[in-house]
Amino acid sequence: MKLLKVHGSSNTFYLFEALYDNEVNYVQLTKWLCDKSNEGGADGLLLVLPSQIADAKMRVINADGSEASMCGNGLRCVARYICEKLDIEEAVIETMHANLHVKKAQSIFEELPTYAVEISPVSFDLNTLPMHYDDKNQIRHENLAKFSDDILFTAVSVPNPHLVGIVQSSHIMDTTHQQQLASYLNGKNDICPDGVNVSYVYPISEHEIFVRTYERGVGFTNACGTAMTASALIANVENYVSNQVVTVYNPGGFVQCSVQMCENQYELLLIGNATIIGYYEVESKADKFEFINCFLTIEPLQYEKCNIYVKEKLGQYN
Numbered sequence: 001m002k003l004l005k006v007h008g009s010s011n012t013f014y015l016f017e018a019l020y021d022n023e024v025n026y027v028q029l030t031k032w033l034c035d036k037s038n039e040g041g042a043d044g045l046l047l048v049l050p051s052q053i054a055d056a057k058m059r060v061i062n063a064d065g066s067e068a069s070m071c072g073n074g075l076r077c078v079a080r081y082i083c084e085k086l087d088i089e090e091a092v093i094e095t096m097h098a099n100l101h102v103k104k105a106q107s108i109f110e111e112l113p114t115y116a117v118e119i120s121p122v123s124f125d126l127n128t129l130p131m132h133y134d135d136k137n138q139i140r141h142e143n144l145a146k147f148s149d150d151i152l153f154t155a156v157s158v159p160n161p162h163l164v165g166i167v168q169s170s171h172i173m174d175t176t177h178q179q180q181l182a183s184y185l186n187g188k189n190d191i192c193p194d195g196v197n198v199s200y201v202y203p204i205s206e207h208e209i210f211v212r213t214y215e216r217g218v219g220f221t222n223a224c225g226t227a228m229t230a231s232a233l234i235a236n237v238e239n240y241v242s243n244q245v246v247t248v249y250n251p252g253g254f255v256q257c258s259v260q261m262c263e264n265q266y267e268l269l270l271i272g273n274a275t276i277i278g279y280y281e282v283e284s285k286a287d288k289f290e291f292i293n294c295f296l297t298i299e300p301l302q303y304e305k306c307n308i309y310v311k312e313k314l315g316q317y318n
């Protein structure tokens with residue numbers, strides 16, 4: 001089996017192009033690949049499959065083996081893979097709930113390979129997460145006594161589930177509260193039965209925010225593309241930022257998110273790097289796996305300059 005190791009904003013994945021949905025035991029493969037003691041691990045597996053209705057189909061398996069409906073950082077990496085394979089500059093990728101437009105974009109930092117991907121559909125209805133909190137149909141920028149007394153939360157699906165809190169910088173520097181809340185909502189609980197990605201957002205300026213995410217099925221990651229886009233949408237709707245394009249910093253770098261409202265629909269774009277870390281060959285025998293070859297690229301060195309830029313600009317939050 002030939003796999004790529006890729007990252008979007010340092011959210012790291014293996015990418016495997018398969019012909020069939022059940023070619024390998026993807027849950028076992030993902031758990032093995034994502035084990036931190038195994039070549040540094042990863043945050044999940046991106047499956048690229050044939051599609052009858054688009055240029056390709058993407059499935060997302062989290063590190064714990066759970067499947068998600070969407071992955072923004074991963075979609076940028078799949079976009080690059082398909083565009084370079086088909087020698088095109090834009091494509092359509094089938095995902096669990098939508099066929100999403102992706103395209104090669106102007107570099108976001110120096111010469112980084114950069115792609116723009118559509119994030120859709122968007123819903124604030126709690127039944128789309130799902131989430132149950134008293135008799136609420138929506139949670140829009142409000143204090144939730146069961147969670148905190150000083151954080152304003154919004155629940156949104158894009159379409160994977162996100163709980164986003166606007167916080168003071170103290171909750172960015174100290175992750176204890178976020179860790180406790182996210183661990184509870186991703187364990188056995190009556191509020192988020194399928195779990196939820198929990199992000200804390202610190203507004204920096206009229207056009208910049210900082211986002212740290214505890215991802216469902218993974219834990220804290222360097223970045224979560226759908227979470228950063230959801231956070232930019234909420235910061236825009238609640239007037240923390242005034243620009244249509246928001247720069248979203250995260251522990252793994254930064255992305256740009258475009259938030260537009262057209263015909264009463266949100267149109268969200270996530271723009272950021274799609275970096276290839278290396279090419280791996282894996283041998284599999286009866287659900288046992290072994291790396292038999294590996295070729296690393298120099299692209300991570302190129303990305304490191306972006307990380308240094310962010311740390312110099314916002315080191316105090318990382």
Ligand SMILES: N[C@H](CCC[C@H](N)C(=O)O)C(=O)O
Nearest residue numbers: 068071072073160224225226
């Ligand atoms: N953990 C997420 C899936 C991966 C999303 C994230 N890596 C992104 O870039 O959007 C979930 O279970 O909904």
